[in-house]
Amino acid sequence: MTTTSLPIVSTCGTTGCSYNHDSDCHAGAITVTQGCGTYVDVAGEAGIDTRAQVGACHRSECVHNTALECGADSVAIGPSGGVADCLTFATA
Template sequence: MTQMLEMPRVQTCSVSACSYNHDGCTAFAITIGSMNSECDTFVDSGAKGGIGQALAQVGACKRADCVHNSDLECHAPAIVVGPSVDKADCLTYEAE
């Protein structure tokens, strides 16, 4: 199990339409989904969300086929989120 202090950070997020992105991801933690490595935490609304600082981390990852995934926990040092197949995807995803 990954300890909270060892959770990978969201190094960058270039998805400007997300309510959590204010000069970086301000969600406390994000979840990476199983389809196309999408950011399940993505919110497309006019409301601004988050903790006010760009300190987001990866709370869970559903992509069991990623080389960085062990027991549905991300073990990459950091991830990058950006537009890809979905509105916001983990661009650090790498198939085993």
């Protein structure tokens, strides 16, 4: 897997995150932990002018996870059980 083939964050429904601009994540890459490990609530907008990719996934029990890398085509981030969760997460 190369950085050009990393899945994109297709949408972010997490309000309050500085990387979220109009439901798009503008971090360079996110880390998925028990939620979105890149979530940050600070004053002002943060990030770059591009859509985020999934840089790492610590959810080894997810069907999309291979060697701690996400193999989904894209992921959706939003509130589920916490402030910012991976809504694409699935178990077998």
